[in-house]
Amino acid sequence: MMDGDDKAAGKCPVMHGAITSAERSVAEWWPKTLKLGILHQHDTKVTPLGDFNYREAVKTLDFDAVKADVTALMTDSQDWWPADYGHYGGLMIRLAWHSAGSYRLADGRGGGGHGNIRFAPLNSWPDNGNLDKARRLLWPVKKKYGDKLSWADLILLAGNIAYESMGLKTYGFSFGREDIWHPEEDVYWGAETEWLAPSELRYEDLMNPSTLENPLAAVHMGLIYVNPEGVNGQPDPIRTAAQVRETFARMAMNDEETAALTCGGHTVGKAHGNGDAAALGAEPEGAHIEDQGFGWLNPHMDGDASKAVTSGLEGAWTTNPTQWDMGYFDLLFGYEWELTKSPAGANQWRPIDIREEDMPVDPVDPSKRVMPMMTDADMAMKMDPAYNAICQKFMADPAYFDDCFARAWFKLTHRDLGPRTRYIGPDAPSEDLIWQDPVPAGSTSYDADALKADIAAAGLPVADMVATAWDSARTFRQSDLRGGANGARIRLAPQKDWEGNEPKRLAAVLAVLEPLAAKHGASVADTIVLAGNLGVEQAAKAAGIDVTLPFTPGRGDATADQTDADSFSVLEPIADGFRNWMKKDYAVAAEELLLDRAQLLGLTGPEMTVLLGGMRVMGTNHGGTAHGVFTDRPGALTTDFFVNLTDMANKWVPTGANAYDIVDRKSGQTKWTATRVDLVFGSNSILRAYAEVYAQDDAPGKFVCDFASAWTKVMENDLFD
Numbered sequence: 001m002m003d004g005d006d007k008a009a010g011k012c013p014v015m016h017g018a019i020t021s022a023e024r025s026v027a028e029w030w031p032k033t034l035k036l037g038i039l040h041q042h043d044t045k046v047t048p049l050g051d052f053n054y055r056e057a058v059k060t061l062d063f064d065a066v067k068a069d070v071t072a073l074m075t076d077s078q079d080w081w082p083a084d085y086g087h088y089g090g091l092m093i094r095l096a097w098h099s100a101g102s103y104r105l106a107d108g109r110g111g112g113g114h115g116n117i118r119f120a121p122l123n124s125w126p127d128n129g130n131l132d133k134a135r136r137l138l139w140p141v142k143k144k145y146g147d148k149l150s151w152a153d154l155i156l157l158a159g160n161i162a163y164e165s166m167g168l169k170t171y172g173f174s175f176g177r178e179d180i181w182h183p184e185e186d187v188y189w190g191a192e193t194e195w196l197a198p199s200e201l202r203y204e205d206l207m208n209p210s211t212l213e214n215p216l217a218a219v220h221m222g223l224i225y226v227n228p229e230g231v232n233g234q235p236d237p238i239r240t241a242a243q244v245r246e247t248f249a250r251m252a253m254n255d256e257e258t259a260a261l262t263c264g265g266h267t268v269g270k271a272h273g274n275g276d277a278a279a280l281g282a283e284p285e286g287a288h289i290e291d292q293g294f295g296w297l298n299p300h301m302d303g304d305a306s307k308a309v310t311s312g313l314e315g316a317w318t319t320n321p322t323q324w325d326m327g328y329f330d331l332l333f334g335y336e337w338e339l340t341k342s343p344a345g346a347n348q349w350r351p352i353d354i355r356e357e358d359m360p361v362d363p364v365d366p367s368k369r370v371m372p373m374m375t376d377a378d379m380a381m382k383m384d385p386a387y388n389a390i391c392q393k394f395m396a397d398p399a400y401f402d403d404c405f406a407r408a409w410f411k412l413t414h415r416d417l418g419p420r421t422r423y424i425g426p427d428a429p430s431e432d433l434i435w436q437d438p439v440p441a442g443s444t445s446y447d448a449d450a451l452k453a454d455i456a457a458a459g460l461p462v463a464d465m466v467a468t469a470w471d472s473a474r475t476f477r478q479s480d481l482r483g484g485a486n487g488a489r490i491r492l493a494p495q496k497d498w499e500g501n502e503p504k505r506l507a508a509v510l511a512v513l514e515p516l517a518a519k520h521g522a523s524v525a526d527t528i529v530l531a532g533n534l535g536v537e538q539a540a541k542a543a544g545i546d547v548t549l550p551f552t553p554g555r556g557d558a559t560a561d562q563t564d565a566d567s568f569s570v571l572e573p574i575a576d577g578f579r580n581w582m583k584k585d586y587a588v589a590a591e592e593l594l595l596d597r598a599q600l601l602g603l604t605g606p607e608m609t610v611l612l613g614g615m616r617v618m619g620t621n622h623g624g625t626a627h628g629v630f631t632d633r634p635g636a637l638t639t640d641f642f643v644n645l646t647d648m649a650n651k652w653v654p655t656g657a658n659a660y661d662i663v664d665r666k667s668g669q670t671k672w673t674a675t676r677v678d679l680v681f682g683s684n685s686i687l688r689a690y691a692e693v694y695a696q697d698d699a700p701g702k703f704v705c706d707f708a709s710a711w712t713k714v715m716e717n718d719l720f721d
Contacts, residue, residue, distance in 0.1 A: 034591055034684050038186040039598060039605050046181045054150055054178040055424065061148045061175065063425055069141050070154075070161040081133045082305040084363035087322040088137060089162035090269020095134035096159020097265060098127065099152075100413045101224040105252045105570050106215030107600070108480030109187045111416035112177070115152035119183040124283035125222040126195050129296050129310040130272070132284050134158075136294075152177035156413045163409070166268050167324035169402065171410035174423035186599050192221040199232050206231070207239075209246035217250035219243055228271075228313060228375035229347040235339055240376040241384035252415060252435060252567065257408040259390040262381055264405035266317040267328045270363060271373065273314035273344035275300055275307050306364045312346035315373035316360040324402075329395045331358065331372055332382055342373070349374040411435055418481030422720050434564045439487040442523035442556035448530060451520040455531045458512050462535040462542075462635050463619040467579065468509045469532020469715065470620065471501045472525070474578070475571045476717040478602040483571045484718030487558035488525035494565050499583060500573040502622060525555035529715050536711055539618045542636035545704045550712055552719055573597070577677035578615050581622030582658075590658055591680040602717060607710040609681060609690040613641040614707040616678070628678035630662065630671075639703045642695035644672070645682045652679060 027035060044051075074092070077083035084090060096112065102122060103111030116122055123132060135155070142154055153175045160173045190213070192201050199219050204211035212219070219226050226243045230236050248258040275298065281287060284295035291297060301307045318327035335351035335358075342348050350371055351358075359369040381387045394401035410429070417423070420436050432438040455465075472490040475483030489495050491510055497503050509531075510524070517527040533549040540547045575582040577594030586593065598608040619634040621627060631640035644650065644662070650671065653661045660679060662672045681687045694703050 034595060034680060034687070036595070036605050036684075036686050038595065039603060039608065041182065041185050042180055048181070049147060052147065054147070055176050055422075057148050058150070058153065058175045058424055061145065063175075063427075066141065066145060066149060066157070067161060069144065070138075070158055071165055073137065073141065073158075074162060074165045078137060079303055081137065082303055082364070084270055084305050084308075085322050085361070085366075087166070088134070089166050089322060091130075091134045091137075092158040092162040093265070093269060095131050096156045096162075096413060098122075098131060098224050099155045100415070101251065103252075103412075103416055103480070104215055104217035104250050105567070106217070106250065107570075107596075108416065108477040108482060109184070109215070110217075111480065112152060112156050112413060113416040113480070114177065114180040114184070115150060115155060116180055116184050117155065118151060119180075120285045121183070121189060121222075124285040124295060125224075126283075127223045127311075129283075130308070132293065132295055149175075150177055150179045152179050159413065160409075163268075163324065166322055168264075169406065171406040172427045172429035173410075174414060174417060174425055174428040176422055176424040177417060186596075188215065190216055190221045195222040196220045196227075199227075209242045212246060212250070215250075217247050219247060226377055228311060228377060230376040233347065235347050235349075235376050235379075237376055237379035237383040241380035241387060244377055244380055252411070253408065255386055256390050256404060257411065259381060259387050260394070260401065260404040260408045261412065262377060263328050263391065263394065263401070264409065266375075266378060267324060268318070268321055270316035270321050270360075271313035271348075271375075272308040272310040273312040273342040273346050275309040275344060277309050277312050277344045280309060304364060306362055309344055312342060312344040313348045313373060313375060314342040314344065314346075315348070315350075315371055316363075317372060317374060317378065319358050319360055319372070321360055321363075326395065326398050326401070329391060332374060332378060333391070333395065334358075337374055337379060337382075340373075347376070349376070349379055407433075416480040418720060422481070432562075434562070435567065437482055437487070437558075437564075437568075438562045439558045440556040440562075442526060442554045443521055444554045446521045446553070448522075448526075448551060448553055451516060451522055451527065452530055452534055454516050454519070455513070455527070455534055456538075458516065460509060460512055460531065460535075462539050463624075464505065464509050465531040465535030466539070466615070466618055467502075467620040467622075468506060468513075469528050469535070470578065470615070471506070472528050473532075473714050473717065474573065474576065474597070474601065476602075476714070477571070477600045478717070479600060481718070481720070485529050485715060486525055486555045486718040487562075488523065488528060488555070489558050489563055489568065490528070491524060492558065492560055492563055494569055494572070498572050500576055500579075500581060500622065522553070523555050523557045525557055526553050529555065532711075532715065535618070536614075536637065536708065539614075539635060539637035540704045540708075542633070543638045543700065543704065545637070545701060547704055547708055549708050552716055555719070576622065578612050579620055579622045580616070580625060580627050580675055580677060585657065590676040591684075594677045594680075601714055603710065603713070605686065606690050606693075606706070607713065609687060610694065610703065610706045611710045611714070612677070612681070613639070613691070613694060614703070614711075616641045627659075627673050627675050630674075630678075637704055637707065639694050639699050642681075642691045642699075642703075645678070645691055646688070646695045652682075 074088050077086050099112035099117040138154055138158055160170050164170055190202055200206050202213045202216055225247045227233055231239045279299055281297035284293050287295050298309055320327055335354055337349040337351055340350045350373055356369055360372055362368040362370050381391055473485040477483050513527045513531055514524055517524045530551055533551055536549055575593040614637055616628045617631045617638050617640050630644035649665055650662045651665050653663050655661055658675050660674045661670045663670050681691045
């Protein structure tokens with residue numbers, strides 16, 4: 001009950017929880033605490049769909065009906081958010097583009113593969129202004145088809161249909177993207193505390209775009225790519241060109257793809273800045289409850305499309321903004337351009353002495369002609385020598401431009417969907433593309449038991465078999481479904497030479513396994529995984545427990561021609577806490593790097609814990625170091641790591657920046673050495689709780705079973721469907 005003082009003070013009688021309390025969170029009180037939430041952020045408890053398989057459900061979708069409904073929507077202008085020129089194509093393309101365009105190559109995070117643009121911070125980025133309206137326009141289609149059509153698929157499909165409705169022959173489209181149900185908390189968007197903060201905050205040298213902080217791919221917090229007004233808002237097309245080149249490269253695009261996307265993206269639609277940007281309401285996450293998730297409300301728009309304000313720039317890029325044509329090039333290269341200001345005060349470029357017939361019509365009144373415009377990034381296509389040369393090639397061969405854009409658009413919208421084997425629907429293309437990391441199908445008809453027996457007879461050490469399989473599989477990223485053991489690219493450049501893969505040891509192991517694979521008609525990829533399984537089984541047996549790990553055959557071996565070496569360089573590990581290795585000292589703590597690797601592998605906290613403890617006692621550390629090998633029986637899959645970690649007869653003594661001794665309290669003798677990624681399982685309260693489970697006297701059997709399950713998950717991450 002409330003006492004009298006509480007009643008008098010008017011205090012709320014309900015104990016406040018995290019969503020209503022103004023008190024600090026655990027992370028705010030102790031900011032250095034390892035935040036394990038990213039390992040469990042998409043737990044089954046957050047989905048309202050329960051035990052639901054979207055990738056099976058979408059196969060039953062009436063694809064033609066959906067496409068027809070989205071096509072009809074394009075020209076069904078709504079009074080509450082009117083369409084420019086009576087066509088929503090430009091708006092839907094921008095929605096799809098900005099959903100997919102947050103992808104970055106460095107860690108595979110971002111992108112449109114999960115519909116994350118529905119949630120903060122993306123739904124409230126300044127660059128995503130008024131895209132909340134685009135998604136609400138699509139709601140009747142989503143409502144009609146329900147769970148068979150995810151938001152992630154619908155958003156990108158809308159962009160595809162928009163282009164087709166305006167005359168482009170697209171390269172194709174695949175369904176199969178499963179929605180998430182809350183924000184992706186694992187994505188680092190930058191350290192800035194304000195939107196559109198000066199670029200210098202994320203560059204070592206603003207004059208050198210390559211110094212943009214990794215893994216970031218945009219020049220400002222809250223932008224998809226570059227500032228359309230110029231570097232830090234100062235127009236300079238040559239400097240902007242350098243930023244465009246770097247940001248698109250970080251999204252896996254080369255110069256030709258970048259030029260095609262820029263020119264093709266601005267061939268249709270318009271920018272909006274015909275009014276006072278300062279009058280706009282708050283972004284969706286900051287809006288009033290009665291706004292129902294709408295942001296950037298414009299008090300002066302009054303249902304008039306010509307008064308819309310989004311980026312602050314105003315105007316179309318082409319004479320016919322709802323037609324796929326060569327009009328962008330006609331204007332950009334057919335006229336000289338000068339700097340001007342939009343009605344909202346943004347820097348933009350306008351043509352000098354333009355003919356009236358080349359001016360686009362007003363988005364509402366077709367009887368009026370209005371001035372077109374170009375952004376600083378558009379002017380970069382004309383003024384940068386490399387981009388200019390590509391544009392000249394496009395202008396000389398419009399069909400080539402159409403094909404280049406269609407392919408680049410497909411890559412933009414499908415980069416994080418995974419390999420072609422995951423594609424669903426009648427419009428999915430059949431061509432293998434190098435950026436899809438193609439892998440030929442492997443054999444399933446060989447005798448896996450006979451191969452396994454020959455591997456055992458070869459006498460490879462447990463640590464070598466386990467480490468090689470781990471190194472092959474650990475490159476997998478659930479963010480964009482790249483990497484993994486399938487393809488056995490660990491035997492190809494650049495992976496075979498990566499420091500983290502111990503090239504000399506790797507070559508010796510492959511020299512044993514490759515002939516055995518050939519003898520039995522198995523892929524090297526399967527043979528590596530099977531050897532790793534054998535190593536785990538032998539280690540378990542040495543601990544007194546018999547276990548047989550499940551094995552799924554059928555992995556293929558990729559060739560060098562099927563491997564984009566430059567693209568694969570981003571998968572190189574800079575650290576691997578599971579093998580107690582860091583390439584060098586980093587500003588980020590070793591345990592944070594471990595957490596990042598675990599999250600990309602799709603591991604839970606308990607799975608990360610059991611795998612690390614097992615890897616330690618099997619002696620799989622990089623270079624054979626003894627750090628964290630808390631056992632007198634290395635090579636046996638025991639619980640010794642956890643038993644000795646939690647043994648109060650020991651104490652920990654720091655001996656360096658990332659080095660510790662475990663010392664017997666009575667004798668003072670050093671028993672073992674360790675690093676931060678070992679210690680964190682005893683110091684972090686959550687991880688210690690996991691560690692204590694495996695340190696209990698009744699844990700050995702459970703430990704081996706849990707290790708086998710987590711190990712199999714890593715080995716089979718890339719065996720899709």
